[in-house]
Amino acid sequence: MIEVEIITGRTIDQGKTVEEKLTEEYFKAVSYCELNEEDFKALGLSEGDKVKVKTEFGEVVVFAKIGDLPRGVVFIPMGPYANQVIDPSTDGTGMPQFKGVKGTVEKTDENVLSVKELLGVK
Amino acid sequence: MHHMLWIKNGIVIDPKNKIDGEKMDIFVKNGKIVEESEVKKDECKVIDASNKLVVAGGVEMHAHIAGSKINTGRTMRPEEMRVVRQTANKLRATVGRVLLTSPAIGYEYARMGYTTAVEAANPPIGSLHTHEELDAIPILDKAALPVFGNWHPVLKFVAEKDFEKLKAFIVWALERTKGFGVKVVNPGGIEAWMYGKNCRNLDDEVPGFGITPRDIITSLIRANEELDLPHSVHLHCNNLGNPGNYQTTVESIKLAAGFKNDKRQVLHVTHVQFNAYGGSSWRDVCSGVEDIAKTVNSMDNVTIDMGAAIFGHATAMTGDAPFQFVLHRLLGAKWSNKDSEIEGGAGIVPIMYLPKNPVHALQWAIGLELGLMVDSDKVVLTTDYPNGGPFTEYPYVMAMLMSKKMREKELEKVHQYVQKATNLPAIDTERTLYEVIHMTRSLPARILGLENKGHLGIGADADIAIYNINPNEIDPSTQYEVIDKEFRRAAYTIKAGDIIVENGVILKETWGRTFWIDARSKASPEIIDSDLNEFFNYYSIKRRNFGVKEEWIRNPERMGVR
Amino acid sequence: MEAVCTFCGNVCDDVEFDVEKQKGKRFCPLGLSKFQKKERIKSPMIDGKEVSYEEAIEKAAEILVNAKRPLLYGWASTVNEAIRLGVILTEIVGGVYDQCASVCHAPGTLATIEEGLPGGTLGSVKNRADMVIFWGSNPMEAHPRHPTRYSVHAKGYLIKDRKDRKVVVVDVRRTRTAKLADKFIQVKPGYDFAVISALRAIIKGEDIEVDEVGGVPKEQLIELAEDMKNAKYGVIFYGLGVTQSRGRDRTVENAIKLIQLLNRTTRWIIWPMRGHYNVVGAGEVPAWEVGYQYAIDFSRGYPRFSPAEFSAVEMLLRRDCDAMMVVASDPAAHFPRKAVEHMKNIPVIQIDPFPNLTTLLSNVVIPSAVAGIEAEGTAYRMDVIPLRVKKLVDSEFWSDEKILEELLKKVEELKG
Secondary structure: OEEEEEEEEOOHHHHHOOOOOOOHHHHHHHOEEEEOHHHHHHOOOOOOOEEEEEEOOEEEEEEEEEOOOOOOEEEEEOOOOHHHOOEOOOOOOOOOEOOOEEEEEEEEOOOOOOHHHHHOOO | OOOEEEEEEEEEEEHHHOEEEEEEEEEEEOOEEEOHHHOOHHHOEEEEOOOOEEEEOEEEEEEOOOOHHHHHHHHHOHHHHOOEEEOOOOOOOEEOOOOOOHHHHHHHHHHOOEEEEEEEEEOHHHHHHHHHHHOOOOOOEEEEEEEOOOOHHHHHHHHOOOHHHHHHHHHHHHHHHOOOOOEEEOOOHHHHHOOOOOOOOOOOOEOOOOEOHHHHHHHHHHHHHHHOOOOOEEEEOOOOOOOOOHHHHHHHHHOOOOOOOOOOOOEEEOOHHHHOEEOOOOOOOEEOHHHHHHHHHHOOOEEEEOOOOOOEEEEEEEOOHHHHHHHHHHHOOOOEEEEEOOOEOOEEEEEEEOOOOHHHHHHHHHHHHHHHHOOOOOEEOOOOOOOOOOHHHHHHHHHHHHOHHHHHHHHHHOOOHHHHHOOHHHOOOOOOHHHHHHHHHHHHHHHHOOOOOOOOOOOOEOOEEEEOOOOOOOOOOOOHHHHHHHOOOOOEEEEOOEEEEEOOEEOOOOOOOEEEEOOOOOOOHHHHHHHHHHHHHHOOOOHHHOOOOHHHOOOEEEEOOO | OEEOOOOEOOOOOOEEEEOOOOEEEOOOHHHHHHHOOOOOOOOOEEOOEEOOHHHHHHHHHHHHHHOOOEEEEEOOOOOHHHHHHHHHHHHHHOOEEEEHHHHOOHHHHHHHHHHOOEEEOHHHHHHHOOEEEEEOOOHHHHOOOHHHHHHOOOOOOOOOOHHHOEEEEEEOOOOOOHHHOOEEEEOOOOOHHHHHHHHHHHHOOOOOOOOEEOOEEHHHHHHHHHHHHHOOEEEEEEOHHHHOOOOHHHHHHHHHHHHHHHOOOOEEEEEEOOOEOOHHHHHHHHHHHHOOOOOEEOOOOOOEEOHHHHOHHHHHHOOOOOEEEEEOOOHHHHOOHHHHHHHOOOOEEEEEOOOOHHHHHOOEEEEEOOEOOOEOEEEEOOOOOEEEEOOOOOOOOEOHHHHHHHHHHHHHHHHO
16 A cells, blocks of 8 residues: 555546547546556556555545656546545635545455446446 | 607707707607608607607717626626626626626616717627627627727738728728727737837837837828728827826827818827826826817817726726736736737726825826817717726716816815816816717717717617706706716616616616628728738638628628718 | 537637548547547436427426526536526526536636736737746647647747747646656646745745755756746646646636736736636626626525535535536536535436436436537637637537527526
């Protein structure tokens, strides 16, 4: 388990599928997190492995990838997976804190839920 | 809509038709003023205007009411939007202190008996936005003036002294922007601002073009006159807001010499109050109105509007971007700026006018001086809304122009600096109702070239305002409170033959027309076709997407040229 | 056929699309995805059952009229004509109007309220900017053609070559955009505010008494400050890295003050990289109609603005709305989980061309035509330049404008 700061944001793949959220492509585009290569190795991860990202606001299981990030920072594409763990409070501005939320990441065998399962609908 | 109206026994003041307080009936049919013989009296809706003043609807010839800078003003000033004017019912909710929402603008002008309003400065690439906002203003007929004085094609054709191309460009631009006339704001100065500079004097060089504001103004006047457009060049002078700037204004006014038009002025200089300061610094600043008034009065081809300052809140919003930055530095206030492609710019700064502040008191006095010292056939009543203050205070200005007593009372409340810095205390002139109606109706309509507005002659648009004032009995000199009160709430406002307001209350929401000038019969844009393609390399949109189609405007009214 | 792209805030107006062949010219991958065929909401539905447009609209009207506090949210991916109807509709039902900016660039609006917005259009940047800073913004993944059309490779009146321009990226990680910059400055997440304060101090001639600020070494800060002072016309384009992180509106405010300072000696502008193609319209239209850009409550019969109370996320977190209408947006996908929870408790109406996560939670679903392909209208580019998006083909689906027109009529009928 490592302690991280989580940022979320746009990617090309997420943008390409943003109007097709019920497709496999969208699922693939938003259900992962990127970690710094050393952090990835420190967690004992390999290609296709899953991690549980946890913050005080929630937890989510996503696939793990290596990304160009500083140590201790993970990136999750914007979407329903990221929104399980970010801080909903808006500090009076209306804007939740989508970027810069502290949490932990650890390897897991749990499954990555589909978007429907995540939403809690059939 | 009432098909026919009979306004009975009203006391009419109609300066264009030389009617001064005559009891007469006015007949309306199908939105026009018609002869008595045209209507069937028993089918008319009758308005009893006995002992009431009947005049044409007011014509606002210069206000900032629609477009991106107005909306940025609203966005950055929620403190302005919190005043609730009316809650939603059959009509829209309206809010705003001095800045107003679009529905509020329409209702408030109409309440006051105004029926036409012109947006004073439209950034050409933003024209569709300007028209969207104009179309969100209910009731009024409207138009917008695109800005030319810092537009690269204009600067280039002026530099090349190519008048055929300059004319073709003006024609093309008016059609594309669905605009009404040639507005010029701080010519050359906004281009200079792109380099952090300004053009305060008429002979300062415009960076990159080797021309001067003098060149731009005279070239545009010449082109405008050769095209004989309905409106003249409409100029916001260089050097706005600086002590001593009255000299630049006088010099600019004199550029009209040598031009002639049999129907109207060849140059309209706007919100002159901001350009009428004498002295050399904020320490010794004083009124420069005397020289300006002398100059304007001696010429028969120049008109101005006041740009009066009203005590209270205001928002400085103009295309004069460098001036707005200076104001921001002077006041330490928040500041918005919008450099716009190769066309010019804009700036916005919140301001206030306080009676005990010597400079504000001076500005207030100067506005009134202009209204009193310039021939009433040459000066239009405006506050350059929202720069000088709310247009809803026009009745206050009207009352002040007509009453020395009222001015004396006000002078007691303001900083004594105006006693030595202006002539206002010594001015005895009291405008008559006839003059003030001229300054708010027939004169602006003539200046704009709107032949069917601002008067009550046969054939005029049936835009009529009726007030609870008996011109034959009232003494504006002593009854200034009545004047101030009654001009705020029309007994009736009629727009295109429709009764919209009764006793200051809006009865219904209608939608007016948007006038634009089609001068393509005078000059073909063909000769500038390849120049335009060149210029569009410097735009961030494609030429084919520049401009507004008539079908995107609610009620476009195309005006050809003679 | 000539088209205007209706995906991101670039609103590229030089694109072409062949609807039959499904081929595009000059589109980036995002825009092309938008224009190409994909699954549509096939029919209006009430609780999963297919109905007619009229029936769905009637049901939607009933929901809105019977609700005590309906929330009407979205608006960023439709045209101004529809948005205007939406604002008027919200006023009539006494509900709350909020739009996508509240989870995107609204902090910039809050900063503008404090300090103003010293800005310029994209053409000003293309023509004059000899220094461009992307701060917390990654156009290569969110606005792909921005660098080519407007800000990096674009040439103009004074900028004739890529070498005439210095491009800097300030971000917490080396993004794709950082790779095409001349300089990349890495900041620790949440420290943008501090870095900007340091720059302001340095530019004013103060010495900052530390070795680094927010992970940025002092020398880098001094160099950046020098570059900014020496630029003839600079621009900071900022993105969600700034608005969605710790400082939110305060960071933007600080950046605006930095720009104000620079304008004393040279020329600088700052501008937000707006996301959706008409999120600007979703804010500009209510501003002229009712005075504010977002988070607007009409329950008292007049508009009140309060982001803390009336923004959609706040309304949902507090369970302060008893019905929701979502137009051209997908809050179920993009709102925090806790806010989405309340959407399951209340009737939800959706107007959208494409099925998304909000569709899965909606009781009434009304499919609309895609603006820019099947419906025309006015949209405002990220720099508030108006562009008319085109109708390339006819469609069986009603436009947002038509749906809202009919909905407004029905609501007025029901209210009597």
